[in-house]
Amino acid sequence: MEAKSFKRLPKHIGIIPDGNRRWAESHNKEKHEGYSYGINPGFELYNLCIHFGIQEMTFYGFTQDNTKRPAVQTKAFQNACVEAVMKLAHRDANLLVIGNTKSPLFPKELLPFANKRVQFGKGLININFLVNYGWQWDLSSNASKSIPRIDLIIRWGGRRRLSGFLPIQSVYADIYVIDDLWPDFKKDHLYEALSWYQEQDITLGG
């Protein structure tokens, strides 16, 4: 499918990749094992978005709320975030990691990419990655000020809510929910979301 198949594409897509634990359970694995199956879907989606000429994507890595989960899960999603960034370093993106770096829950491997944009390869797309992010922390520190308004949020895993995802950038976003769990990502999910998005009228509240 080509970009020209769509009459209007979002400039900035927010990604809420929910459902890793439910996917693990449904595959007879421990909940924490689900996170590692969420890495490849992110790269499939990244490739597709570059193909379509999407300018910017923001991925919900993990939040300060999430770190209240059992330690084995917290460790697993921290590791998955580090692995994702190490893989991205071999691709073509401008990475910005946003999150509370003052907490030990922020993976120290990601400090070099925090709060400043780092170019990898040809820098074909802006990728923002929320790591140890908290909406209250963000609102009080204006931490995400360099992330622009989001046009389309796609959430996997069936839940119809934002769960604290960038409250300021999300005020006018169109929200598309996919019932399939994130590790079950397939190209058609993005096509569906983009097809739906092009039919929405953009009023910015006006």
Place this chain on the structure above:
Amino acid sequence: MEAKSFKRLPKHIGIIPDGNRRWAESHNKEKHEGYSYGINPGFELYNLCIHFGIQEMTFYGFTQDNTKRPAVQTKAFQNACVEAVMKLAHRDANLLVIGNTKSPLFPKELLPFANKRVQFGKGLININFLVNYGWQWDLSSNASKSIPRIDLIIRWGGRRRLSGFLPIQSVYADIYVIDDLWPDFKKDHLYEALSWYQEQDITLGG
């Protein structure tokens, strides 16, 4: 239908009553004529929520964004908001109007109810009404600090977005979208939304 039909009810429901202008056009009326048809649905919904024992509702009246519309529309939704409050004054509610009162776009008839809660009759339910509300104005002034977290947001008119509705209180809200336009409100809409809500798991991001 009784409250006991539901195993779990939201304490605080947010209402985005969208679609008045589209409804007017589909009934061979001028767009601005639609707003007056949005008042009675609000009272039907108010009655049902008292019946179910809902503790608090927040209605999206109009926003600072909305006032960029043609003057005849702005006048019409201002009038509809005033009429709604004058009717509510004969019912049993604790009303709090939140909005920028320093602008001439805030209807002066509503000044007595702005930024403080006023009891009508037996005060059976808290009703918050956003009038000349702006999300940026709210975030910069902390104007809505007395409005608590929202559990369930119901939006009429098919659009899947928040359009600046109380960004802080909405961070964890479950969002239910009804395709019918607001003036076509019927009881089943609320039943559907409550039935769906009771099946959601509440994690508050955890």
